[in-house]
Amino acid sequence: MAETVIKHDGRDYTEDQLFYLINEIKDYQIVHGSLIKGIQFETESSVPSRPVGASILPTPxxxxxxxxxxxxxxxxxxxxxxxxxxxxxxxxxxxxxxxxxxxxxxxxxxxxxxxxxxxxxxxxxxxxxxxxxxxxxxxxxxxxxxxxxxxxxxxxxxxxxxxxxxxxxxxxxxxxxxxxxxxxxxxxxxxxxxxxxxxxxxxxxxxxxxxxxxxxxxxxxxxxxxxxxxxxxxxxxxxxxxxxxxxxxxxxxxxxxxxxxxxxxxxxxxxxxxxxxxxxxxxxxxxxxxxxxxxxxxxxxxxxxxxxxxxxxxxxxxxxxxxxxxxxxxxxxxxxxxxxxxxxxxTFMPMQILDTQAAGLEARKTALDPERAVNYILKPNLEGGGHNVYRSDIAEFLKLRPQEEWHKYVLMRLIEPPPSTGTIVMPEALxxxxxxxxxxxxxxxxxxxxxxxxxxxxxxxxxxxxxxxxxxxxxxxxxxxxxxxxxxxxxxxxx
Amino acid sequence: MAETVIKHDGRDYTEDQLFYLINEIKDYQIVHGSLIKGIQFETESSVPSRPVGASILPTPxxxxxxxxxxxxxxxxxxxxxxxxxxxxxxxxxxxxxxxxxxxxxxxxxxxxxxxxxxxxxxxxxxxxxxxxxxxxxxxxxxxxxxxxxxxxxxxxxxxxxxxxxxxxxxxxxxxxxxxxxxxxxxxxxxxxxxxxxxxxxxxxxxxxxxxxxxxxxxxxxxxxxxxxxxxxxxxxxxxxxxxxxxxxxxxxxxxxxxxxxxxxxxxxxxxxxxxxxxxxxxxxxxxxxxxxxxxxxxxxxxxxxxxxxxxxxxxxxxxxxxxxxxxxxxxxxxxxxxxxxxxxxxTFMPMQILDTQAAGLEARKTALDPERAVNYILKPNLEGGGHNVYRSDIAEFLKLRPQEEWHKYVLMRLIEPPPSTGTIVMPEALxxxxxxxxxxxxxxxxxxxxxxxxxxxxxxxxxxxxxxxxxxxxxxxxxxxxxxxxxxxxxxxxx
CATH class of the missing domain: 3.40.50.1760 (Glutathione synthase, substrate-binding domain superfamily, eukaryotic)
Known part of the structure; x- marks a missing residue:
């Protein structure tokens, strides 16, 4: 971060001020229970917790x-x-x-x-x-x-x-x-x-x-x-x-x-x-x-x-x-x-299940072509998220699985968000x-x-x-x- | 604790129930910020905290x-x-x-x-x-x-x-x-x-x-x-x-x-x-x-x-x-x-500063006699507590210090609370x-x-x-x- 001055919503923030804010945030999160329970360190009588990741400045x-x-x-x-x-x-x-x-x-x-x-x-x-x-x-x-x-x-x-x-x-x-x-x-x-x-x-x-x-x-x-x-x-x-x-x-x-x-x-x-x-x-x-x-x-x-x-x-x-x-x-x-x-x-983005119908077969072609797949995300049909495969990785991912299982996935056009700047606390650093x-x-x-x-x-x-x-x-x-x-x-x- | 059943305010509690309560207490403390900040483990972006010591059952x-x-x-x-x-x-x-x-x-x-x-x-x-x-x-x-x-x-x-x-x-x-x-x-x-x-x-x-x-x-x-x-x-x-x-x-x-x-x-x-x-x-x-x-x-x-x-x-x-x-x-x-x-x-308990007035000198005698001192506590004049000396330890404590400093201490009659039973979470165990x-x-x-x-x-x-x-x-x-x-x-x- 060095001595950079960050501009946000019409105000400047120095590095010192961002660290001041991080300290305010840590304490706010502790006293308001904005925390993740550290179950891996739990003992009979105690358990630690840590602040959940938070933005330092609100993102536009x-x-x-x-x-x-x-x-x-x-x-x-x-x-x-x-x-x-x-x-x-x-x-x-x-x-x-x-x-x-x-x-x-x-x-x-x-x-x-x-x-x-x-x-x-x-x-x-x-x-x-x-x-x-x-x-x-x-x-x-x-x-x-x-x-x-x-x-x-x-x-x-x-x-x-x-x-x-x-x-x-x-x-x-x-x-x-x-x-x-x-x-x-x-x-x-x-x-x-x-x-x-x-x-x-x-x-x-x-x-x-x-x-x-x-x-x-x-x-x-x-x-x-x-x-x-x-x-x-x-x-x-x-x-x-x-x-x-x-x-x-x-x-x-x-x-x-x-x-x-x-x-x-x-x-x-x-x-x-x-x-x-x-x-x-x-x-x-x-x-x-x-x-x-x-x-x-x-x-x-x-x-x-x-x-x-x-x-x-x-x-x-x-x-x-x-x-x-x-x-x-x-x-x-x-x-x-x-x-x-x-x-x-x-609000819908194009999305196609990888079945053996005509549209499904067409989507399989897209998925298997790393160049065309660059705008796509592969999602399992399960609710909950967290098992997604992105862009050019999709072809390799599918090839490792039998075709009969491709059914289990949906190919979705990637949403491409416009550029935005944020200032956030990640687990390891600002x-x-x-x-x-x-x-x-x-x-x-x-x-x-x-x-x-x-x-x-x-x-x-x-x-x-x-x-x-x-x-x-x-x-x-x-x-x-x-x-x-x-x-x-x-x-x-x-x- | 074994399989003991605890009686409290007309109800019985099994060991399992006490541990159930401890888990409820941990979570309640996390989400309500009833915590001690673990500053010794603080990093730039995060800091752990732990529940402050709490009673499991309210003490009568x-x-x-x-x-x-x-x-x-x-x-x-x-x-x-x-x-x-x-x-x-x-x-x-x-x-x-x-x-x-x-x-x-x-x-x-x-x-x-x-x-x-x-x-x-x-x-x-x-x-x-x-x-x-x-x-x-x-x-x-x-x-x-x-x-x-x-x-x-x-x-x-x-x-x-x-x-x-x-x-x-x-x-x-x-x-x-x-x-x-x-x-x-x-x-x-x-x-x-x-x-x-x-x-x-x-x-x-x-x-x-x-x-x-x-x-x-x-x-x-x-x-x-x-x-x-x-x-x-x-x-x-x-x-x-x-x-x-x-x-x-x-x-x-x-x-x-x-x-x-x-x-x-x-x-x-x-x-x-x-x-x-x-x-x-x-x-x-x-x-x-x-x-x-x-x-x-x-x-x-x-x-x-x-x-x-x-x-x-x-x-x-x-x-x-x-x-x-x-x-x-x-x-x-x-x-x-x-x-x-x-x-x-x-509500006052007897208390005497260890000065060189008559009462102070008499209190010094009490303090230096381990048998008589058994009912006393020695407190420094500072506010805040935490540096008290108890009972028969008082004599040895004073002897290690020059008499000109005894002035800094007050000898107080120990309060003797009636027996009471409690069930509390200590840092190491129930x-x-x-x-x-x-x-x-x-x-x-x-x-x-x-x-x-x-x-x-x-x-x-x-x-x-x-x-x-x-x-x-x-x-x-x-x-x-x-x-x-x-x-x-x-x-x-x-x-």
């Missing part, structure tokens, strides 16, 4: 694109609520994956069993996060907002985003109060609490027993990201809703499904037995979780009368194949009115330079399926609640803050 | 003693406000220390210079913490509340106490909701913010310049206890009061004293210059801080028109010699009406067994000295705001949570 983002993304979210919420309520359509999209994707197979098999027994709960709730990047192919083109993916299950980052936004607001008070109106505000945590409370109360309205009710959060063991989950749990208690966590592998032992499909939970302490009103999933998205015990656990939850946040059908809509299918002509239009569909469609940001818009939904599994539905709640904003050095392909590839950030909205 | 404490301590605090506040406003009395008490105690000498010298120049600010504010333990000498005696010491400068623990209280309230919701009414509530942080804001506004009322005003917190460098300070700083900003920290060694460079005794502060970032309304000390209590630069810094702050929280005279009332002097006949009665004085006096708790009652004060240094004063603010509650294994003499000798706790008030 066009206000119009930010507002466009927020305005789109209700349509996206509705699109995915409706897609999840159309199992025949979903099956037609996902069926080709059956033999190729173990996670899809495990989930679909569970769904079929539940449908066979009759769906006991028609209300579903969900927290969606639609991720976007800015796209600008050449100088003569306008910057546009493009969807990276839609997350429909166990969306992370909501609590982290709230704290980093609050931190950047605090720093603005100290260093540049005039910038406060440009900083996005975020109330994700409280909004998620409100959704789960609404679902809890919906359940209670129709409940007949006098067993105390609770929200149950399924969580992964050895969890380093508790700071993104615990605030929701504590927030529910503060809102008068008992809430317990259960690690995925303990669900079988700690829950009971009664004859009338009531789900009971036996917490390790306190009350002997509670009736679960809402199951909120923060686990169950990795194939490793679906051994025999894991399948039995998911089936039990899904069979129950508890409202799932979300249920399996909604979980399935997060597969890349669904995103790819929605791009096809008429697909969005199946679920949304024409004007809404057109707005949503504007970074100032070219960056890429990703904006996630969070939506909360609660809907009632008419016939348990038909396409008809009644929307009870459809809200845009907030955002996550992540920034990484431009040279880094993967975006995963908790793994150290980027930072949580707050958009500085520029007109 | 008699409600009547808790309430007695709270009720006493206004009288103690007034006693110390008045003692600090009587410099002649203070000097008569402390003068014998002049040659022996470098810290007292440095502070007194500063005060004399300020008095010589004329005191520029008659308003003073302070945060006091009166510490108590329960005392029960034998079976035929009632349990009574005895004062350990009065802290008048840079009182710590207020923010930690708030979070541990909130944590025990949260755990009670989960495990034993019927106990919630027995748990003390604490709002220390907000009350301290309110006091400093009131002082800030008092200053502004009389200010003539239009330079923006701020509260300045003096802090120590390499500070591992930021989680006990930062919430006050952030709380002030939230209350609309700009607040900056300045490390003790940087005060000289970052402040300017104008001709009219206005204190200006130049923060490292943002606004170029602010006028300091209130100086809140969280540094300046160790002799090592009073090198030439440190003396100059303290003198500059003390000379200024800023309201000090607290000023030097109030700082001096925290010396053990003052506590010892107040025990003498007529001393409390000099400052408080007889009924108030009597209540305060009930501890269940005999414990001793210390209750600190926090008071906030703002007063106006009539003539700058006379005994006359007008009390503007005298409040009891909350408490700290610390518990340690009975075998450990020292009580310092941040050093790992005990834990922050929440009293379970028993009738």
């Amino acid at each position: 983002f066009p206000r119009s694109s930010f507002e466009e993304a927020c305005e789109l979210q209700q349509a996206f919420n509705e699109l995915y609520m409706r897609a999840s309520s159309d199992p025949d359509w979903l099956y037609s999209i996902l069926e080709p994956l059956m033999g190729h994707d173990d996670l899809f197979a495990a989930l679909w098999e569970t769904y079929i069993k539940v449908r066979g027994a009759g769906v006991a709960q028609n209300a579903v709730c969900a927290i969606f996060r639609s991720d976007y990047m800015l796209h600008k192919m050449s100088n003569d083109e306008e910057v546009s907002l493009k969807q990276v993916e839609m997350n429909t299950f166990s969306c992370a980052g909501a609590c982290h985003a709230d704290r980093i936004a609050a931190m950047q607001h605090h720093l603005a008070r100290v260093k540049a109060p005039e910038a406060i109106t440009k900083l996005g505000r975020s109330k994700n945590t409280q909004s998620i609490v409100n959704l789960l409370k609404t679902a809890h109360e919906t359940y209670k309205t129709n409940a007949t027993s006098d067993i105390p009710k609770c929200v149950l959060i399924t969580v992964q063991p050895f969890n380093f990201n508790i700071a993104d989950e615990r605030p929701i749990e504590h927030g529910l208690w503060d809102a008068g809703v008992p809430c317990y966590r259960c690690e995925w592998q303990n669900i079988r032992d700690r829950t009971i499904l009664t004859e009338d499909r009531t789900l009971l939970f036996r917490p390790p302490i306190g009350i002997v037995e509670l009736e679960v009103s809402v199951v909120y999933h923060r686990a169950g998205y990795e194939i490793e979780e679906y051994d025999d015990q894991g399948r039995e656990a998911r089936l039990r939850l899904e069979m129950s009368r508890a409202i799932k946040c979300p249920d399996i059908l909604t979980h399935l809509t997060g597969f890349k194949s669904v995103q790819q299918a929605l791009i096809q002509e008429g697909a969005v239009e199946r679920f949304l009115p024409p004007d809404e569909a057109a707005k949503v469609r504007k 970074y100032h330079g070219a960056v890429v940001s990703e904006l996630g818009i969070l939506g909360t939904c609660l809907w009632q399926r008419r016939s348990g599994a038909g396409g008809e539905l009644e929307i009870k709640h459809n809200e845009v609640v907030g955002w996550t904003f992540k920034t990484k050095p431009a040279g880094v392909d993967e975006m995963s803050v908790v793994k150290g590839y980027g930072v949580f950030d707050c958009p500085l909205l520029v007109d | 404490f008699p409600r009547s003693s808790f309430e007695e301590a709270c009720e006493l605090q206004q009288a103690f506040n007034e006693l110390y406000m008045r003692a600090s406003s009587d410099p002649d009395w203070l000097y008569s008490i402390l003068e014998p220390l002049m040659g022996h105690d470098d810290l007292f000498a440095a502070l007194w010298e500063t005060y004399i210079k300020v008095r010589g120049a004329g005191v520029a600010q008659n308003a003073v504010c302070a945060i006091f913490r009166s510490d108590y333990m329960l005392h029960k000498m034998s079976n035929d005696e009632e349990v009574s509340l005895k004062q350990v010491e009065m802290n008048t400068f840079s009182c710590a623990g207020a923010c930690h106490a708030d979070r541990i209280a909130a944590m025990q309230h949260h755990l009670a919701r989960v495990k034993a909701p019927e106990a919630i009414t027995k748990l003390g509530r604490s709002k220390n942080t907000q009350s301290i913010v309110n006091l400093l804001k009131t002082a800030h506004e008092t200053y502004k009322t009389n200010a003539t310049s239009d330079i923006p005003k701020c509260v300045l917190i003096t802090v120590q460098p390499f500070n591992f206890n930021i989680a006990d300070e930062r919430p006050i700083e952030h709380g002030l900003w939230d209350a609309g009061v700009p607040c900056y920290r300045c490390e003790w060694q940087n005060i000289r460079d970052r402040t300017i004293l104008t001709e009219d005794r206005t204190l200006l502060f130049r923060p490292p970032i943002g606004i170029v210059e602010l006028e300091v309304s209130v100086v809140y000390h969280r540094a300046g209590y160790e002799i090592e801080e009073y090198d030439d630069q440190g003396r100059e810094a303290r003198l500059r702050l003390e000379m200024s028109r800023a309201i000090k929280c607290p000023d030097i005279l109030t700082h001096l009332t925290g010396f053990k010699s003052v506590q010892q002097a107040l025990i003498q006949e007529g001393a409390v009665e000099r400052f408080l009406p007889p009924d108030e004085a009597a209540k305060v006096r009930k 501890y269940h067994g005999a414990v001793v708790s210390e209750l600190g009652i926090l008071g906030t004060c703002l007063w106006q000295r009539r003539s700058g240094a006379g005994g006359e004063l007008e009390i503007k603010h005298n409040e009891v705001v909350g408490w700290t509650f610390k518990t340690k294994p009975a075998g450990v003499d020292e009580m310092s949570v941040v050093k790992g000798y005990g834990v922050f706790d929440c009293p379970l008030l028993v009738d």
Whole structure:
């Protein structure tokens, strides 16, 4: 960094001032729990934690694109609520994956069993996060907002985003109060609490027993990201809703499904037995979780009368194949009115599953040609991200796999963000330079399926609640803050 | 611990349940910043932190003693406000220390210079913490509340106490909701913010310049206890009061004293210059801080028109010699009406400075006799604690020092707490067994000295705001949570 003076939003910052800010940030993160739990160093009585990666100065983002993304979210919420309520359509999209994707197979098999027994709960709730990047192919083109993916299950980052936004607001008070109106505000945590409370109360309205009710959060063991989950749990208690966590592998032992499909939970302490009103999933998205015990656990939850946040059908809509299918002509239009569909469609990037249909075969050619592949990204159909292959690496990656497995991947046109400069704290050092940001818009939904599994539905709640904003050095392909590839950030909205 | 079942407040806890609670506690502490910063492992971009020691189950404490301590605090506040406003009395008490105690000498010298120049600010504010333990000498005696010491400068623990209280309230919701009414509530942080804001506004009322005003917190460098300070700083900003920290060694460079005794502060970032309304000390209590630069810094702050929280005279009332002097006949009665004085006096334990007066010589005999010394503790006159010598160690300790230095110590009758059982997280392991708790009652004060240094004063603010509650294994003499000798706790008030 040397003695460089950085210019940011009309102010100069010396190196000393950036280090002053880093110290303020470290302390802010410590006292506000903006941390990653160091589970690898955990002892019986103690455990260290470290600040999650954060921006030092908020990264600029066009206000119009930010507002466009927020305005789109209700349509996206509705699109995915409706897609999840159309199992025949979903099956037609996902069926080709059956033999190729173990996670899809495990989930679909569970769904079929539940449908066979009759769906006991028609209300579903969900927290969606639609991720976007800015796209600008050449100088003569306008910057546009493009969807990276839609997350429909166990969306992370909501609590982290709230704290980093609050931190950047605090720093603005100290260093540049005039910038406060440009900083996005975020109330994700409280909004998620409100959704789960609404679902809890919906359940209670129709409940007949006098067993105390609770929200149950399924969580992964050895969890380093508790700071993104615990605030929701504590927030529910503060809102008068008992809430317990259960690690995925303990669900079988700690829950009971009664004859009338009531789900009971036996917490390790306190009350002997509670009736679960809402199951909120923060686990169950990795194939490793679906051994025999894991399948039995998911089936039990899904069979129950508890409202799932979300249920399996909604979980399935997060597969890349669904995103790819929605791009096809008429697909969005199946679920949304024409004007809404057109707005949503504007954010789509070309995307093609590598199947053996004509378009799939054409995409395979592109993927295998390192020169043409330079504008592409290969994504597995699994939700969650993190296993992407980029550009000229795609050909080699595919060649190492049998062609029958290419089906499992989707080839997507790379989003090409316009140049942007950021100043962020990376795990090893301060970074100032070219960056890429990703904006996630969070939506909360609660809907009632008419016939348990038909396409008809009644929307009870459809809200845009907030955002996550992540920034990484431009040279880094993967975006995963908790793994150290980027930072949580707050958009500085520029007109 | 084996398979032991612990009984606590009418419920049984298995070992598994205690470990479940410890995990809940770790996570609660991480997401609420109930942490110690691991400054020894700090890097440019990151720093680890660990949960501060905490009780697993709230330790029982008699409600009547808790309430007695709270009720006493206004009288103690007034006693110390008045003692600090009587410099002649203070000097008569402390003068014998002049040659022996470098810290007292440095502070007194500063005060004399300020008095010589004329005191520029008659308003003073302070945060006091009166510490108590329960005392029960034998079976035929009632349990009574005895004062350990009065802290008048840079009182710590207020923010930690708030979070541990909130944590025990949260755990009670989960495990034993019927106990919630027995748990003390604490709002220390907000009350301290309110006091400093009131002082800030008092200053502004009389200010003539239009330079923006701020509260300045003096802090120590390499500070591992930021989680006990930062919430006050952030709380002030939230209350609309700009607040900056300045490390003790940087005060000289970052402040300017104008001709009219206005204190200006130049923060490292943002606004170029602010006028300091209130100086809140969280540094300046160790002799090592009073090198030439440190003396100059303290003198500059003390000379200024800023309201000090607290000023030097109030700082001096925290010396053990003052506590010892107040025990003498007529001393409390000099400052408080007889009924108030009597209540305060009930909490005093016998205490004698080891001087060469008759009583001092008698105390020396006790101290040097290991058999008689078994009921005594030797304390240096310095505020802050941490250098105490216990029981039969006292004789050897004194013999290693020249008799001219014995003056620097006070011999105090040991408080003997009745047996109590606690379950706490120590740095190395879970501890269940005999414990001793210390209750600190926090008071906030703002007063106006009539003539700058006379005994006359007008009390503007005298409040009891909350408490700290610390518990340690009975075998450990020292009580310092941040050093790992005990834990922050929440009293379970028993009738």
